[in-house]
Amino acid sequence: MARSKQYNEEEVIEKAMGLFWRNGYENTSVRMLEKEMGINQFSIYSSFGSKNGVFLECIKSYKKRIHRITEILEKSNNGVAGIKQYFYDFLEFSKDDNGKKGCLVTNTVNELGAHGDPIIMTELKSFFNEIKTLFANSLKQDKNKTQVTIEKQANYLATSMLGLSLASKILSRKELEDYIETAFTNL
Amino acid sequence: MARSKQYNEEEVIEKAMGLFWRNGYENTSVRMLEKEMGINQFSIYSSFGSKNGVFLECIKSYKKRIHRITEILEKSNNGVAGIKQYFYDFLEFSKDDNGKKGCLVTNTVNELGAHGDPIIMTELKSFFNEIKTLFANSLKQDKNKTQVTIEKQANYLATSMLGLSLASKILSRKELEDYIETAFTNL
DNA sequence: TTTATTTCTAAGCAACTGCTTAGAAATGGA
DNA sequence: TCCATTTCTAAGCAGTTGCTTAGAAATAAA
Numbered sequence: 001m002a003r004s005k006q007y008n009e010e011e012v013i014e015k016a017m018g019l020f021w022r023n024g025y026e027n028t029s030v031r032m033l034e035k036e037m038g039i040n041q042f043s044i045y046s047s048f049g050s051k052n053g054v055f056l057e058c059i060k061s062y063k064k065r066i067h068r069i070t071e072i073l074e075k076s077n078n079g080v081a082g083i084k085q086y087f088y089d090f091l092e093f094s095k096d097d098n099g100k101k102g103c104l105v106t107n108t109v110n111e112l113g114a115h116g117d118p119i120i121m122t123e124l125k126s127f128f129n130e131i132k133t134l135f136a137n138s139l140k141q142d143k144n145k146t147q148v149t150i151e152k153q154a155n156y157l158a159t160s161m162l163g164l165s166l167a168s169k170i171l172s173r174k175e176l177e178d179y180i181e182t183a184f185t186n187l
Numbered sequence: 188m189a190r191s192k193q194y195n196e197e198e199v200i201e202k203a204m205g206l207f208w209r210n211g212y213e214n215t216s217v218r219m220l221e222k223e224m225g226i227n228q229f230s231i232y233s234s235f236g237s238k239n240g241v242f243l244e245c246i247k248s249y250k251k252r253i254h255r256i257t258e259i260l261e262k263s264n265n266g267v268a269g270i271k272q273y274f275y276d277f278l279e280f281s282k283d284d285n286g287k288k289g290c291l292v293t294n295t296v297n298e299l300g301a302h303g304d305p306i307i308m309t310e311l312k313s314f315f316n317e318i319k320t321l322f323a324n325s326l327k328q329d330k331n332k333t334q335v336t337i338e339k340q341a342n343y344l345a346t347s348m349l350g351l352s353l354a355s356k357i358l359s360r361k362e363l364e365d366y367i368e369t370a371f372t373n374l
Numbered sequence: 375t376t377t378a379t380t381t382c383t384a385a386g387c388a389a390c391t392g393c394t395t396a397g398a399a400a401t402g403g404a
Numbered sequence: 405t406c407c408a409t410t411t412c413t414a415a416g417c418a419g420t421t422g423c424t425t426a427g428a429a430a431t432a433a434a
Contacts, residue, residue, distance in 0.1 A: 003401045003410045024298060027213050030392055040413065041393075051392065101300060106353065110297040111211060113288065113356045125357055155362055156369035163350020166293065169300045170312055175342055182343035186373045190380045190431045217422055227383065228423075238422065 009047055010061070012037040017058040017065075021104045022096060024111050025055060052117060059123055062104045069093055070134055079141040080187045083157060087164060087180050094168055106165035132158040139187075153187055196234055197248070199224040204245040204252075208291045209283060211298050212242060239304060246310055249291045256280055257321055266328040267374050270344060274351060274367050281355055293352035319345040340374055 019028050019036045030051055034041055048054045069089045076082040094102050101107075105127045112120065136154035139145055145153070160183050167176060206215050206223045217238055221228055235241040256276045263269040281289050288294075292314045299307065323341035326332055332340070347370050354363060 003399085003412080005411070006400095022300075024213075026211075027298075029390075031390080040411090042395085042412070042414095045393065046411080102297070107297060109357050110289070110294060110353050111214075113209075121357075128357065152365050152369050155365050159350055159354045159358065159362070159366040160347070160370075162353045163346055166297050166349045166353050167346045170296050170308075170315065171346065175346070178339050178342050179346040182339050182373055183347075183370075184373075190382080190429080192381070193430095216420075218420080227381090229382070229384095229425085232423065233381080 005043075005047075007037075007039050007043065009057075012039055012047075013054070013057045013061050016054050017061050017104065020055060020058050021062075021101050021107070024107060026111065052120075056120065056123070059105070059108075059120070059127075063127065066093065066103075070131075073134060073138060076138075077141055079138055080184065083135055083138050083187075084180065084184050087161070087183075090161065090164065091168060091176060094165060102169050103161075103165035106162050109162070110166070128158060128162075131161060157187075192230075192234075194224075194226050194230065196244075199226055199234075200241070200244045200248050203241050204248050204291065207242060207245050208249075208288050208294070211294060213298065239307075243307065243310070246292070246295075246307070246314075250314065253280065253290075257318075260321060260325060263325075264328055266325055267371065270322055270325050271367065271371050274348070274370075277348065277351065278355060278363060281352060289356050290348075290352035293349050296349075297353070315345060315349075318348060343373070 015036050015038070016033055019032060023032075030041055030044065033044060033051070033054060037044065044054060048057060069086065072089065073082050073086045076085075078085070090103070105124055108116070108120065109124050112124075132154045135157045136150050139150045139153055164176070164179070167179065171179070202223050202225070203220055206219055210219070215238075217228055217231065220231060220238070220241060224231065231241060235244060256273065259276065260269050260273045263272075265272070277290070292311055295303070295307065296311050299311075303311075319341045322344045323337050326337045326340055351363070351366070354366065358366070
């Protein structure tokens with residue numbers, strides 16, 4: 001045995017996540033990661049293999065973080081009202097200190113589009129489907145809704161979340177709130 | 188007088204626009220622009236000043252292009268139904284040969300976020316407001332709607348367009364159609 | 375045909391990209 | 405205390421970034 005790591009992998013990934021979140025994948029360089037993570041390039045590569053490897057770990061870490069919000073929705077039995085609250089919680093979640101950074105997953109979908117790394121793209125699409133299932137489960141609490149309606153509305157809501165993430169980057173707080181209120185008028 | 192330009196500026200901008208549209212701003216290099224535009228770097232810089240300058244011209248050109256669709260909506264008197272048709276037209280408009288490229292303006296908003304070049308950001312926000320006004324004018328055809336309702340719904344629709352552009356990059360055709368149909372039940 | 379003027383090509387600038395590596399420094403078990 | 409083993413630092417790799425420039429090639433007017 002010998003010297004032990006002077007950093008905690010989870011901690012440095014949390015820091016890296018912030019960078020990717022603000023700047024996007026391509027606009028985040030390994031030099032920037034070095035500074036933000038507080039470790040040398042050698043350590044980055046020996047721990048995570050590549051820039052892509054760091055990013056994938058960040059996505060995993062992001063999922064855990066957003067799970068803290070989804071948990072609230074999972075536990076509540078407020079149906080549509082609970083989902084609306086989730087939208088507002090998400091708005092708070094996706095704010096950064098002095099600006100708007102949206103959702104890491106959504107940002108990445110937009111940046112990489114259909115041409116991105118297949119592993120990442122699969123990860124992103126599965127994330128979307130998880131949100132969809134989450135909403136569907138909440139909608140089921142309304143016994144008047146048919147299965148077809150639930151699926152359509154869950155799809156609608158998950159897609160609206162994508163829009164909200166993007167919109168949060170340029171719209172004012174009032175515009176965002178108006179959007180949410182109108183989006184929920186017919187559910 | 189002397190030698191005349193061997194290229195048409197509007198034509199090369201159209202080509203550059205395609206590149207930015209597919210790859211985003213940062214992921215498009217001047218070398219790539221050279222190839223796509225078919226002219227030398229010197230010509231790019233003497234005509235447009237900088238990469239940013241090329242991009243701004245592309246945004247202008249994009250506005251003209253999307254105006255061909257907005258014109259249809261402006262001339263029709265179908266109210267909400269006309270706007271829904273616009274959503275479908277936009278889906279066709281934002282498709283590329285083998286994938287999904289979304290909307291150039293929306294892509295750029297997402298990429299640059301709140302930290303982008305101020306001139307570009309202003310251009311992008313004004314674009315959003317134009318779409319909003321476009322929708323408001325169509326909604327006015329419904330005499331039952333109050334001014335407050337019209338403004339809220341126009342904001343809702345324009346924001347939904349942002350979402351649709353993003354969603355078009357990962358969702359299936361059916362998911363996108365389901366989204367549009369449900370989105371319009373709110374009006 | 376000459377010539378002033380412009381556009382063109384192609385090479386080059388320093389700074390940055392993701393990633394590697396040689397060697398110094400540190401440390402847990404013997 | 406020793407030293408094998410691991411982590412660390414710092415330099416360096418070739419390729420790319422946005423942008424510039426020297427000089428050759430082309431051309432409209434005289």
